[in-house]
Amino acid sequence: MVEESGYPSHRVPSIPAPAAPARVRRFTTAFSDPRTPAREKRGSPGGASGSGIGVVITSDRQLRVVRTARPRGIRLDGEVDLANVEIVRHSLRAVARDGAEVTVDVSRLAFIDVAGLRVVIESAAELARQDGYLLLVGASRQLLRILRLCGWDTAAGLRIGQPGGA
Numbered sequence: 001m002v003e004e005s006g007y008p009s010h011r012v013p014s015i016p017a018p019a020a021p022a023r024v025r026r027f028t029t030a031f032s033d034p035r036t037p038a039r040e041k042r043g044s045p046g047g048a049s050g051s052g053i054g055v056v057i058t059s060d061r062q063l064r065v066v067r068t069a070r071p072r073g074i075r076l077d078g079e080v081d082l083a084n085v086e087i088v089r090h091s092l093r094a095v096a097r098d099g100a101e102v103t104v105d106v107s108r109l110a111f112i113d114v115a116g117l118r119v120v121i122e123s124a125a126e127l128a129r130q131d132g133y134l135l136l137v138g139a140s141r142q143l144l145r146i147l148r149l150c151g152w153d154t155a156a157g158l159r160i161g162q163p164g165g166a
Contacts, residue, residue, distance in 0.1 A: 107138025
C-alpha cells in the first residue's frame with residue numbers, strides 16, 4: 001500500500017557513470033587563432049603553414065598545451081602543477097630543439113606551482129647553452145613577483161616580455 005501526501009514529489013535525474021576508464025583522455029587537433037589577422041592566415045611566402053595556426057599538443061581537464069608557429073613556442077592554458085609538469089617539460093623540449101628564441105605564452109594560465117616554474121627556468125638554461133633564449137610573455141603580476149622572489153627573473157636564457165611584442 002502506498003500513502004500519498006500533500007507534498008509535491010521531486011525527481012532527481014540519474015547521472016550515468018563515465019563510459020571510459022578513469023584515465024585522462026588527451027587529444028590533438030588544429031585550430032585557427034581568431035586574434036591573427038586574415039592576411040597572416042593564408043600562409044607565409046616560403047610555403048610554410050600559416051602563422052595563425054596552433055596545434056594542441058595535449059589537453060585534459062587541467063591543462064592545454066598549444067604549439068604556436070608565430071611566435072614559435074607554446075601557449076599554456078589552465079593550471080600547471082606537479083601532476084602535469086612532465087607534459088610541460090616534454091613540450092618545451094620538443095619546441096626548443098632548434099634553439100634560437102622560444103616563446104612561452106602564460107597569459108591564459110590560471111595557476112603554476114614552483115615545479116612548473118622550475119621546468120620553465122631549466123628550459124631557459126638549456127636554450128642559453130644553445131645560444132638561444134626563452135621569452136616568457138603574458139605573466140601576471142603575481143607570477144612576476146614569485147620569479148623575483150626566487151631570483152629566477154635574472155636566470156640565464158630567460159627574457160620576460162608582453163604578448164604581441166618582445
